[in-house]
Amino acid sequence: MxxxxxxxxxxxxxxxxxxxxxxxxxxxxxxxxxxxxxMSFSATDTSGFPPSSYSLRWYGDVLQLFTSDDPSSAQSVVDSTITSLVVATIVMVISTGVCIPLAYALARGQRKVRAGMELLFTLPLVFPLVMLGIAFLLIAESLALELGIWRIAIPHVALVLPFVLRNCLSAMNGISVELEEAAISLGASPMRAIWDVVIPLMKAGILAGLIFALIISFNEFTITFFMYTIDVNTLPIWMYSRTVSSLDPSTLALSVFIIAADVLLIVLVDKLIAGKGNLF
Amino acid sequence: MSTTTLKTWQAYAFAAPAFIALLPFLVACVFILRFSLSGESTAIEGFSIRAYQDLMTPFFGRSVWLTLRLALIATIAVMFMAVPLAFLLTSLTSPLTRRLLTVTILLPMILNLLVQAYGWTLLLGPSGALNKVLQSLGLIERPLFLLFNETGVLLGLIQTSLPLAVFPIVSAVRGISREHLEAASSLGANNWRVLKDVTLPLLRPALVGAGSIVFAFNASAFAIPLLLGGRRVQMLGVAIRDMISPLFNWSGAAAAGMILILMTLLVLVTSAWLVRVTTEKTKG
Incomplete structure (x- = not known):
């Protein structure tokens, strides 16, 4: 103590x-x-605090939003949620997929390469998000690129790279090179040694990286705010367009679902990297 | 053949996919720089520094000043809370309380910023929780206006950037050896003396590093001033957005963005330099 x-x-x-x-x-x-x-459990639709009585009516509203087809509204919450999840999945897979070999290269490569590369891949962390959003928007607009869902997925990948790399690196740092050498001296090829020895040992760090990418992409607002179109928009954008003039209690109920999911995922990451790494 | 270090070409081969994933970001950086020097305001055409010259207006100056001021106040407030929180996090013995506190502090940075904005709206609004509590305590008669002004924006900035300071300081606190602290207190120093003469100097690199990141993060904030400040708190992020969206002054936005990027980079580089100089001095 x-x-x-x-x-x-x-x-x-x-x-x-x-x-x-x-x-x-x-x-x-x-x-x-x-x-x-x-407030999401309030029975009234005024924003006075505390609520005069409690109910689950706004949760019912959220369920209805998701289950009933509403062809009149251009942006349906179901479409936005699906887009959010698809983008988050793409971002998760790509960022982790590229960070595993990178972490291996940084851990096993020469010192001087490592310092520069680590700095390079930390850049998106300190770069103003609003400028990233604007830069990607200007590129997409002035080159008239038809990117579909990749409009959002490409910037998100850049955004989560530092977090995923941090997790993969701290997992990689704990793996001694002797284990690999042992596998190779027993006849495994170097690639086989990586696949069968190093990757399984990195598992906790890889999982933490995957979850981090999922949380950040799913909750991202600023970049998406610049990049979204009528066809491609995410859940945070849907929430923004719904509440831009006034706060609507069913959005609060939806927020509670997001809070719960985030808390669950953070606890999971915290468990995975317990005591070993830092959160970022 | 030794497997202990990869050959340079092998290291680059392993890094190549990640490099491709980062490439759009690097292209975006170059693109913004090039656009800020464009002669036209909606396309890249020729070279000119007109976009920068056009920014030399009192309006833009006020926006820069407001951004620096709010970011600085938020950073100071964050540092005052982050150090005690880091002490608390490292001295908690129950894993459950520690995990609960970790989640509580980390959540605001990660959670959808809209949800936070809803929370602050409900808390600070004229009939919100804070005004209700203050009124029932008899401290105020009429509701305070806390939303859509600098107070609301500041609270939002503090909340979302707090984790950026707490967690690096936590790892630095873990690195302080107990012997230092015990030696100081066994020599008769009281808690405040230990904090001032031992703990804080030992934490200084982490404090400067965390402070500069918090400052950079807050100076480039966009969603918080947009959602909590309305049109009235024109921090740089929001001002840049307005150049793009209603005004279509793309090169102006790119130039303003370059100024924002240079400001944050300057703070980060200066603080990294300060840390290096001070640690070398204490070593030597």
């Missing part, structure tokens, strides 16, 4: 101030999500 960082007793003013600041941080993080969750 780190007594001196956060003393459990005799802390005096230090302990009080530290805990107070931490509590403020927790409140700022958690309150918006909590309020959305509480």
């Amino acid at each position: 780190r007594v001196a960082l956060l003393p459990t007793e005799h802390g005096g003013s230090y302990r009080f101030v530290m805990l107070a600041l931490a509590v403020v941080g927790i409140l700022v993080s958690a309150l918006p999500v909590l309020v959305v969750t509480i």
Whole structure:
């Protein structure tokens, strides 16, 4: 226990101030999500807090949105959700597929190659999202590219690469080269050694990378905001267009489903990389 | 044949697919730079710095100033909360509480930004939770206007960038050896002294690094000022969007974007340099 960082007793003013600041941080993080969750159970459609009575009517509305066909609206929530999931799946598969060999190359390659490559693949992390959105939009528009779903999938892949690579790399760092050499000395080809020894050992990191890519792509708003079209739009864009003028409680109920899915996936990642790597 | 290190060509072969996946991003970077130097405002045609000259207006200056100011305030607030949170996260012994706190802090960065915006709207609105609580406590008589102004945007920025600071600081705190802290307190230093003279100096590289990333993230924020600031808080991200969407001034947007990118890069590079200089000084 780190007594001196956060003393459990005799802390005096230090302990009080530290805990107070931490509590403020927790409140700022958690309150918006909590309020959305509480309001989604409201029985009325006013946004006054707290709700005067509770019901599940908005959840019923969400179910209806998903089950009933509404040919009148151009953007159906079902189409947007399917597009979101398809994009997220493409992004997951591509980003993880390219990051596994890259992590291997970085871990087993020479030091000087590694530093430069790591920097290069961290760039999308610090590049302003709004500029990425605009840049991709300008390219697609001025070259008149017909990309379909790839309009959104290509920028998303670039966006998630740093996160996926981080996870694959920390998994790769824990695998000693002796294991591979043992497999090779027993007659396996180098590729076989990678496939049968290294990849299975990387499994937790690969899974964490896959989930990270899924969460980020599924929740991404900024880039998609610039790239979406009437035919290709994702769930966050559908939610935006529905609530741009006023907040509609059924969107809150839909939000609760998204919150639940995200929490579940984060817990899963946290379990997978427990104690070994950092979240990012 | 040794398998310990890959030959250079092998390393590049393994990296090639990832490089192809990153290529559109690199092309986009070059494209923005080229467009900002275009002579025409809606197409790449010739070279000119007119787009940059056209930005020298009081309106754009105010937007840059607002962006820097809000990003700085948000970064300072984030750092004040991130350090205690990192201490708390590393001193929790129960895995369940630790996991709960991790999820609580990480969620805002990852969760769909619209959901967060709904949350802040419901919290800060005239009949929202915060005003209701303050009114029932008798602290205010009329509801405070917290939404569609800088307060709402600041809270949103703090919330979404907090995890960017907490988690790097957590790994740095894990790296502090207990001997340092015990030595300090056994020599009679109280908690504040230990924090000021031992813990914070040891954490300095992580603090500067995390602070610069939080600043860069907040300076380039788009969705939060768009959703929580309405039209009234014209941070750079939103101002750039307006150049594209109603105004069709593409080269202007590209030039403004280049300025935003240069600002964030400058902060990141300066802080990396600061970390290097200070760690070399303490070593030497």
